[in-house]
Amino acid sequence: MKAYVCMKHVPDTAASIKIVGGKQIDETVKYIISPHDEYAIEEAVRLVEKKGGEVVLVTLAKEAAMATIRTALALGPHRAILVRIDQTFLDSQDTARILAKVIADDGPADIIFAGKQAMDTEGMQTCYRLGAALDMPVVTDVVRFDPAEGKAMVEREIGGGEKEVIEISFPCVIGATKGLNEPRFPKLPDVMKAKKKDVKLIDLKSLNLQLDNSVQVIHLDSVSERSKAKIIGGSTGEAVRELVRILREEEKVLD
Amino acid sequence: MANIGVLIETDSTGVKIANYGVMTAAQGEGHQIIAFVMGIAATACTEILGRYGATQVIELSSQGENLAKSPDLQAGLIIDAVKEYHIDFLFGLCSSKGKDIMARVAAQTGAPLAQDCLSVDVAARTVVKPFFSGRTTATLQLNGSLVLCTIRPNAIEEKEAPVTAGAAVFSSARSNDGRLVIKEVKKNPSGRVDISEANIIITGGRPLGSADNFQILGKCADTLGGAVGASRVAVDLGYASHSMQVGQTGKTVSPRLYVACGLSGSVQHFAGMKTAKVIVAINNDKDAPIFQKCDYGIIGDLFEVVPALTEALAKR
Ligand SMILES: Cc1cc2nc3c(=O)[nH]c(=O)nc-3n(C[C@H](O)[C@H](O)[C@H](O)COP(=O)(O)OP(=O)(O)OC[C@H]3O[C@@H](n4cnc5c(N)ncnc54)[C@H](O)[C@@H]3O)c2cc1C
Ligand SMILES: Nc1ncnc2c1ncn2[C@@H]1O[C@H](COP(=O)(O)O)[C@@H](O)[C@H]1O
Numbered sequence: 001m002k003a004y005v006c007m008k009h010v011p012d013t014a015a016s017i018k019i020v021g022g023k024q025i026d027e028t029v030k031y032i033i034s035p036h037d038e039y040a041i042e043e044a045v046r047l048v049e050k051k052g053g054e055v056v057l058v059t060l061a062k063e064a065a066m067a068t069i070r071t072a073l074a075l076g077p078h079r080a081i082l083v084r085i086d087q088t089f090l091d092s093q094d095t096a097r098i099l100a101k102v103i104a105d106d107g108p109a110d111i112i113f114a115g116k117q118a119m120d121t122e123g124m125q126t127c128y129r130l131g132a133a134l135d136m137p138v139v140t141d142v143v144r145f146d147p148a149e150g151k152a153m154v155e156r157e158i159g160g161g162e163k164e165v166i167e168i169s170f171p172c173v174i175g176a177t178k179g180l181n182e183p184r185f186p187k188l189p190d191v192m193k194a195k196k197k198d199v200k201l202i203d204l205k206s207l208n209l210q211l212d213n214s215v216q217v218i219h220l221d222s223v224s225e226r227s228k229a230k231i232i233g234g235s236t237g238e239a240v241r242e243l244v245r246i247l248r249e250e251e252k253v254l255d
Numbered sequence: 256m257a258n259i260g261v262l263i264e265t266d267s268t269g270v271k272i273a274n275y276g277v278m279t280a281a282q283g284e285g286h287q288i289i290a291f292v293m294g295i296a297a298t299a300c301t302e303i304l305g306r307y308g309a310t311q312v313i314e315l316s317s318q319g320e321n322l323a324k325s326p327d328l329q330a331g332l333i334i335d336a337v338k339e340y341h342i343d344f345l346f347g348l349c350s351s352k353g354k355d356i357m358a359r360v361a362a363q364t365g366a367p368l369a370q371d372c373l374s375v376d377v378a379a380r381t382v383v384k385p386f387f388s389g390r391t392t393a394t395l396q397l398n399g400s401l402v403l404c405t406i407r408p409n410a411i412e413e414k415e416a417p418v419t420a421g422a423a424v425f426s427s428a429r430s431n432d433g434r435l436v437i438k439e440v441k442k443n444p445s446g447r448v449d450i451s452e453a454n455i456i457i458t459g460g461r462p463l464g465s466a467d468n469f470q471i472l473g474k475c476a477d478t479l480g481g482a483v484g485a486s487r488v489a490v491d492l493g494y495a496s497h498s499m500q501v502g503q504t505g506k507t508v509s510p511r512l513y514v515a516c517g518l519s520g521s522v523q524h525f526a527g528m529k530t531a532k533v534i535v536a537i538n539n540d541k542d543a544p545i546f547q548k549c550d551y552g553i554i555g556d557l558f559e560v561v562p563a564l565t566e567a568l569a570k571r
Contacts, residue, residue, distance in 0.1 A: 013503055014522045017390045025387075035504050093365060119503065120387055124370040125358040132362035137327070137435040140358075141351060143497065158440070159351040159506075160449030161498040165439040172434070178504045179497035214367040218394045220386060223529065229536060229545075229552035239553045240564040243535065244571055246551065251533050253455075253512040254479070254571070 001053030003044040004103050006114040006126070007072050008034040009065035013119060022219045024088060031064065033072050036115030039176035042183040043145055044113045045076035051147070054078045056106065060085060060098055066199065073194035074186035080199045081106060083207070089121065091215040096129030101207055104134065109171055116140040116175040127175040137168050140175025257377055259288050260342035262333065263304065263312075264353060265295045270303050273348055273452045275413035277406045278307035280375050281346045282416045289340050290420070291315055293322060293329065297422035305420030307413070313340070316426040325431040330359035335427035337364075337401065344377055349405035350451060357405050368403040369395050371507065373410045373530070388503045388526035408452045409509040410530060443498075448482045450499060455481030455512045456528075458501055461488045462517035462539075462557065469495055471558070472516065475565040484508065484528075486518050502527035514564075516557040520545025537561065 011017060011029050018026035033041070044055045057072055057080035059065050069080045083102055090098075103109050112134075117124045131138035143163070144155035151169040157177065158164050168174075186194070232239045232246075247254045259281045264271045270292075281288050290309040292300055297314040304312050315332045316322075322329050333356070337345060345360070347353040349371045361368035372382040373392065382404050386393040397404070450456055457479065459472050469483065476483045485495035487502055501508055503526040513531035517538060518524060525548065528534070534549035537560045546552045553560055 011387065013388060013526070017387045019391065025391075091367070093361075093367065096362075121393075122371060122385055122388070124354050125361055125368055128358040128362035132365075138359075138362075139435065140355065153438075155441075157351065157498055159451055159498065161443030161496055162449075163441040164437050165441065167436045167438055169434045178500070212365075214398045215369065216396045216398070218381065218396050220391045220393050222391050223385075223389060225525075225529075225548045226534065226550060228547055229549045231541075231546070231552045231554060233554075236553075236555055236559050236563045237567075239555070240560065240567040243551060243553060243564065244567045247512060247533065247535075248571065251512075251550075253533050254568075 001048055001051045002107060002110050003048055003053065003055045004107070004109045004112045005037070005041050005044045005055060005057050005077060006099055006112065006130070007037045007041065007057050007059050008115070008118045008120070009059060009061045009068040010034045010118060010120040017222065019220045019222055023217050025220065027064070027088070031068055033068055034115055034119045036117055036119070036177055038075070038183040039178060039180045040113035040115050040174070041072060041075050041077060042181045043174070043176055046181065047111070047147060056081065058099055058102055059083070060090070060095055062086065062088070069199055070194050073197045074190045075184060079197050081202060082199055083202045083204055085204045089217050091213055092123045092125045093129055093214060094211045096126050096133055098204065098207065098209060099126070100130055100133035101209060102202065109134070111171055112136070112173045114173065114175055116177045127173050131173040134171070136172050138173040138175070139166050139168055141177050142174050143177060143179040145174060145180065257283070257286050258341050258343055259286050259377065260337060260340065260345040261288060261290045261309070262345065262347040262353065262356065263290050263292045263300065264348050264350060265292060269295065270300050271452065273350065273408040275307055276409060276411035277346050277348050278304065278309065279414045280406050280411045281377070282308045282414070283377050286377065289313060289342065291333065291336055297424065301420040301422050306415050306417050308416035308418055309420045310418055311421045311423065314422070314424045316424055318426055318428050320429065320431055324437045325435065326355055326359055326437070327435060328429055328431050330356055330363055331429040332427055333360050334364055335429070336425050339425060343401055345401065345403045347403070347405045349407050354405050357403055361403050364401060366401040366403050367397040367399050369397060370405045371407050372404045373407055375404055375406070388523070389529055390526070407507065407509050407530070409454060409511065450482045450484050450501065450508050451506045453482035453508065454510050455479045456484045456501070456508055456510045457481055457514040457516065458484035458486065458518060459489055459495070459516050460486040460518035461492070463489055463494050466494050471561050475561055475568070478565050478568045481510070486524055515545060515549070516561055518545055519543055520548060
């Protein structure tokens with residue numbers, strides 16, 4: 001079984017994002033594995049622990065991602081590939097084509113795991129474009145993955161607590177989400193071992209791909225938080241009646 | 256002059272209300288709006304979609320293939336219809352289903368796609384959408400002869416723009432390659448609306464303490480016609496299901512009213528609900544951080560305040 005995991009290196013989920021020059025951000029904040037990709041890594045590692053084979057991590061990022069790659073390697077993948085780029089934002093179609101090329105050159109892949117959504121640009125489409133580029137079926141928002149011979153049964157969340165049960169044949173792309181598994185905490189020996197694992201560096205330019213840049217960031221704006229709440233006082237009964245009145249008469253959000 | 260396509264989502268009750276905001280986003284001087292529906296007759300939707308500006312409603316039908324089993328087949332049919340009707344801008348709803356289908360259309364055509372948009376400028380081909388879990392927004396330029404976007408449910412206030420809509424059927428011959436088949440849909444027993452499309456949400460955090468206690472919120476939600484959400488801690492402790500989690504690693508919601516009961520107000524939770532119109536917090540700690548970033552607060556024990564609120568709502 002040759003499993004690939006696409007992992008994105010993103011600013012910490014709690015870091016405050018400072019916009020620089022209109023469309024860049026201050027990149028000196030802490031970076032982490034994009035949260036949904038942790039579930040992707042865990043599922044790939046479990047699959048290969050069961051069936052044998054290899055898990056290869058693939059990241060497209062600036063070279064600073066090396067630290068995040070080491071963290072991810074401590075979670076079980078055997079080796080990694082970092083495709084080095086200079087820009088912060090790369091459009092999803094280009095990203096998927098680059099990831100697909102690297103995986104095809106290294107592969108062939110039996111399965112590719114990714115996150116359902118990257119926590120920085122929230123594209124919600126790379127899995128599908130990767131599938132199209134490699135001619136593989138795709139399912140995302142996956143909360144359950146049961147592999148069988150040449151195929152897998154997966155469950156996909158479709159909202160309101162409903163789930164689709166899907167049969168998908170290998171090779172395929174699986175977009176992981178929370179609920180799929182409980183990612184492990186790396187132990188010290190895993191962290192030590194991760195330092196010695198092979199990370200192949202590839203320069204984007206050496207791939208000779210023509211980029212489309214069909215989606216461009218024009219500018220970023222910070223979202224201001226609300227100010228302090230208006231506290232509704234009085235006894236519990238008085239407070240809730242006043243709240244209902246405000247919501248109906250002033251805010252008009254209740255009938 | 257733009258030919259705008261809108262993918263309409265329907266359920267057993269017909270056109271879902273969340274589509275009206277999407278239709279509103281598509282309206283504009285000189286736009287021709289073509290609404291596409293599946294699994295429902297176009298004539299059943301012309302009245303309501305015409306009210307929001309659709310000049311035509313097209314039912315997409317596959318020649319004998321079971322569309323419900325294959326999202327790729329649905330996407331293929333949409334692509335054929337987009338060509339047939341010379342669509343240059345295709346809109347959809349950023350629901351679980353909408354974003355899945357749109358991403359399939361985008362992947363198969365290579366067209367640029369922006370998901371979860373808060374606003375759209377059709378003429379300029381720009382959209383505004385959240386980046387960094389809602390800590391910033393990004394204005395994106397989409398370049399291509401066909402561009403796609405999905406709109407966050409409830410993000411755009413609906414506005415009527417009545418015209419008379421025609422109805423037609425479009426079908427094309429595509430077949431399912433069998434590599435991905437939907438075998439079954441497991442229904443949800445609660446019967447409440449999905450949080451990502453709900454107009455009113457009441458959410459519980461760690462102090463709820465058990466799944467049983469979540470029923471306090473359920474009762475309140477039922478008097479409001481709303482949905483129940485949960486913080487990640489409440490989900491991880493087993494008080495609520497994953498599908499109820501709001502926040503960065505859960506659902507993104509944009510209701511009219513959001514009532515947070517026993518939540519501290521973490522950045523990751525706010526990432527999923529800060530675009531709500533009105534946010535109310537109920538917390539027994541007057542210094543809880545959530546009171547620094549919401550609209551109204553009641554300081555008190557949620558086990559007292561929520562039942563009292565349910566009662567006050569029932570009397571309204
Ligand atoms: C990568 C990452 C992703 C995350 N994603 C999410 C996410 O998607 N969604 C999410 O919610 N969190 C997420 N979190 C977790 C988040 O950081 C917080 O830990 C979590 O939101 C806190 O949950 P809470 O508000 O229920 O609990 P707490 O922080 O424990 O707050 C409980 C609050 O209830 C109040 N309280 C206690 N008893 C009562 C009572 N009887 N009546 C009224 N009030 C009472 C307390 O004063 C306190 O303010 C994420 C964290 C990380 C690191
Ligand atoms: N630059 C990247 N490097 C590696 N994986 C990526 C990259 N961008 C996106 N992905 C993968 O695609 C998933 C979905 O991203 P997106 O479609 O951009 O929200 C992420 O969770 C990653 O698994």
